[in-house]
Amino acid sequence: xxxxxxxxxxxxxxxxxxxxxxxxxxxxxxxxxxxxxxxxxxxxxxxxxxxxxxxxxxxxxxxxxxxxxxxxxxxxxxxxxxxxxxxxxxxxxxxxxxxxxxxxxxxxxxxxxxxxxxxxxxxxxxxxxxxxxxxxxxxxxxxxxxxxxxxxxxxxxxxxxxxxxxxxxxxxxxxxxxxxxxxxxx
Amino acid sequence: xxxxxxxxxxxxxxxxxxxxxxxxxxxxxxxxxxxxxxxxxxxxxxxxxxxxxxxxxxxxxxxxxxxxxxxxxxxxxxxxxxxxxxxxxxxxxxxxxxxxxxxxxxxxxxxxxxxxxxxxxxxxxxxxxxxxxxxxxxxxxxxxxxxxxxxxxxxxxxxxxxxxxxxxxxxxxxxxxxxxxxxxxxxxxxxxxxxxxxxxxxxxxxxxxxxxxxxxxxxxxxxxxxxxxxxxxxxxxxxxxxxxxxxxxxxxxxxxxxxxxxxxxxxxxxxxxxxxxxxxxxxxxxxxxxxxxxxxxxxxxxxxxxxxxxxxxxxxxxxxxxxxxxxxxxxxxxxxxxxxxxxxxxxxxxxxxxxxxxxxxxxxxxxxxxxxxxxxxxxxxxxxxxxxxxxxxxxxxxxxxxxxxxxxxxxxxxxxxxxxxxxxxxxxxx
Numbered sequence: 199x200x201x202x203x204x205x206x207x208x209x210x211x212x213x214x215x216x217x218x219x220x221x222x223x224x225x226x227x228x229x230x231x232x233x234x235x236x237x238x239x240x241x242x243x244x245x246x247x248x249x250x251x252x253x254x255x256x257x258x259x260x261x262x263x264x265x266x267x268x269x270x271x272x273x274x275x276x277x278x279x280x281x282x283x284x285x286x287x288x289x290x291x292x293x294x295x296x297x298x299x300x301x302x303x304x305x306x307x308x309x310x311x312x313x314x315x316x317x318x319x320x321x322x323x324x325x326x327x328x329x330x331x332x333x334x335x336x337x338x339x340x341x342x343x344x345x346x347x348x349x350x351x352x353x354x355x356x357x358x359x360x361x362x363x364x365x366x367x368x369x370x371x372x373x374x375x376x377x378x379x380x381x382x383x384x
Numbered sequence: 385x386x387x388x389x390x391x392x393x394x395x396x397x398x399x400x401x402x403x404x405x406x407x408x409x410x411x412x413x414x415x416x417x418x419x420x421x422x423x424x425x426x427x428x429x430x431x432x433x434x435x436x437x438x439x440x441x442x443x444x445x446x447x448x449x450x451x452x453x454x455x456x457x458x459x460x461x462x463x464x465x466x467x468x469x470x471x472x473x474x475x476x477x478x479x480x481x482x483x484x485x486x487x488x489x490x491x492x493x494x495x496x497x498x499x500x501x502x503x504x505x506x507x508x509x510x511x512x513x514x515x516x517x518x519x520x521x522x523x524x525x526x527x528x529x530x531x532x533x534x535x536x537x538x539x540x541x542x543x544x545x546x547x548x549x550x551x552x553x554x555x556x557x558x559x560x561x562x563x564x565x566x567x568x569x570x571x572x573x574x575x576x577x578x579x580x581x582x583x584x585x586x587x588x589x590x591x592x593x594x595x596x597x598x599x600x601x602x603x604x605x606x607x608x609x610x611x612x613x614x615x616x617x618x619x620x621x622x623x624x625x626x627x628x629x630x631x632x633x634x635x636x637x638x639x640x641x642x643x644x645x646x647x648x649x650x651x652x653x654x655x656x657x658x659x660x661x662x663x664x665x666x667x668x669x670x671x672x673x674x675x676x677x678x679x680x681x682x683x684x685x686x687x688x689x690x691x692x693x694x695x696x697x698x699x700x701x702x703x704x705x706x707x708x709x710x711x712x713x714x715x716x717x718x719x720x721x722x723x724x725x726x727x728x729x730x731x732x733x734x735x736x737x738x739x740x741x742x743x744x745x746x747x748x749x750x751x752x753x754x755x756x757x758x759x760x761x762x763x764x765x766x767x768x769x770x771x772x773x774x775x776x777x778x779x780x781x782x783x784x785x786x787x788x789x790x791x792x793x794x795x796x797x798x799x800x801x802x803x804x805x806x807x808x809x810x811x812x813x814x
Contacts, residue, residue: 226751340716362677375656
C-alpha cells in the first residue's frame with residue numbers, strides 16, 4: 199500500500215462509525231431504526247414518493263431536505279415515462295449502498311480511493327408481470343454489478359473491499375434474502 | 385429436604401474442574417505440578433464428547449505429530465496421519481492414566497453457585513465445595529439449530545451434527561445439509577457418496593487446502609506462528625471466535641475437501657438457508673460473494689505463508705508456490721428447493737455447536753448467552769474456563785492448544801489461591 203497510515207481521506211468519518219459500533223453494542227435498543235417513505239398516485243402508472251424523516255437512536259430525525267421521486271413506466275409500456283421504473287430504483291438503492299460501503303471499508307483499511315464507478319444491469323422476463331407464464335417470476339432473474347475502481351491498493355485488496363461491502367450492505371441483504379412484507383389498506 | 389442435601393458433601397478441595405477432556409486433563413497436570421488440590425468431575429468417561437458425540441468417520445483435523453498434551457506426544461508409526469475417534473479416546477485416556485489425574489467419572493454437575501468463599505458444585509453424586517471452579521466441559525455440548533427449522537414440513541427427518549453418526553441412519557432419498565464448516569462439508573461428502581442426492585447450503589466459510597507446497601497446512605500454520613496468534617492481536621475478536629472450522633478432513637490421501645471437490649462428487653451447492661415458506665427452502669443470493677470472500681481469505685493466508693517461507697529461507701526445502709482454482713459455481717444460483725414433495729427426505733443441521741451452561745448459576749453470561757471472560761478468566765472471582773474457540777490463542781480449542789492455555793490458567797489459579805489464602809494471615813498481622 200502506498201498510503202501512509204492516517205493520511206487516507208475518502209470523506210468517511212470512520213472514527214464516528216467505529217464509535218457508533220462500540221456504543222450501540224452496549225445499547226442495542228438504540229440501534230433500532232425505522233426507515234419511511236410516502237407515496238401518492240398521480241395519473242396512470244405515474245406516482246410520486248417522498249422521503250422526509252426516519253427514526254433511530256431513540257428519536258425522530260429529519261433529512262436536511264425532503265426528496266421526491268417520480269416513478270412511471272416507459273412509453274413501450276404505453277405509459278408517459280414521467281420517471282424511472284420502480285425496478286430501476288432498486289438498482290439505484292443497491293448501487294448507492296455498495297458504493298457507500300466500499301468508501302467506508304476503504305477508509306477503515308486505510309486505502310485511498312481515486313475513483314469508484316459502477317454499472318448495473320438486471321434481467322427480467324416480463325411474461326411474469328404480464329401474467330403470461332406463471333412459471334416466470336415477476337422480479338429480476340439476476341442482477342449484475344460491475345465496478346471500476348482506482349485506488350492505492352492491489353487488485354486483490356480492491357476485490358476484498360468490494361466483497362466486504364457486499365457482506366455489510368443492507369440493500370444487498372434485502373435483495374438477496376427473503377424479507378417479510380406486510381401491506382394493509384386503511 | 386432435597387435429595388442433594390441427603391447426599392451431603394462429597395468433598396472440599398481447592399479447585400473443581402468440570403470435564404475430563406484434553407483441556408481439563410492438561411490443567412490437572414499443571415495443578416499436580418503446583419501441588420494444588422483438585423478434582424475433575426466427568427459426566428461420563430474421560431474424553432466423553434469424543435466417545436459419544438461425534439460421527440463415525442470423523443478424524444482430527446490436525447496431523448498426529450501435532451497432537452500432544454503437556455509432556456505427552458503421539459508415539460505411533462503414522463505421524464502424518466489423523467486420529468480417528470477411538471484413537472483420540474485412547475490418546476486422551478492414556479494421558480489421564482499417565483498423570484494419574486484425580487478424575488471422578490459418571491458424575492454429572494447439576495448446579496454451580498456461589499457459596500462461602502467459593503463455589504458449591506452440586507452433582508448427582510454429592511456436592512463439592514471449592515474456591516476455584518474451572519469450566520472445561522467443552523464448547524460443543526449442544527447443536528445450534530436456526531429458528532427456521534421450526535418451519536420445515538413435518539414429514540422431513542431432521543438431524544443435528546451431534547446426533548448424526550453415519551449416512552445409514554438417514555432415510556434413502558435427498559438430503560439438505562446446512563452449514564459449510566468442516567462438519568457440513570464432511571457430512572455432505574459422505575452422504576452424497578452413500579447414494580443420497582445431497583444439497584449443501586452455505587454461508588460464510590473458511591477455505592483451506594489440506595497440503596500446501598508439500599506440507600500439511602497445519603504444519604505451515606503451526607511453524608509460522610499463526611496457530612499461536614493471541615487474542616490481543618485480533619482486531620475483531622468476536623468475529624474470529626465465531627468463525628466456522630476450516631474446511632478440512634483428515635484422510636490417508638491427505639485430500640483437500642472444498643466446495644470444488646464436493647461439486648466434483650455430485651453435491652449441489654446453494655446459498656445460505658434463509659427461510660422456509662410455503663414448503664420451499666429459500667437460499668440467499670449471496671453465494672457468489674461468500675465464496676469470493678473465502679477464496680480471497682485463503683489466498684491472503686497463502687500469501688502470508690509464502691512471505692514467511694521466504695524470510696525463513698525455506699524456498700528450496702518446500703514445494704513451489706501454488707494457487708488453487710477459485711470456487712466454481714453454476715451460472716445460475718439455486719435460490720429455492722421444494723421441501724413439500726419427495727425430493728428432500730432429510731435435513732442435517734451442521735450449523736454449529738455451543739457450550740451448555742444450563743447448570744451454571746453464576747451471572748457470567750452476556751445477553752447472547754456467551755460466557756463473559758478475558759482469556760479464560762471469567763467475570764467472577766475464582767471462575768475460569770478452558771478449551772473455548774480462540775480463548776487465548778488461535779489454537780485454544782485444538783488438542784495441542786490445551787497446553788499453553790492450561791499453563792496460563794494454572795498460573796492464574798495459583799495466584800488467586802495465594803491471594804485468598806493470604807487474607808487471614810494479613811488479618812492477624814494487622
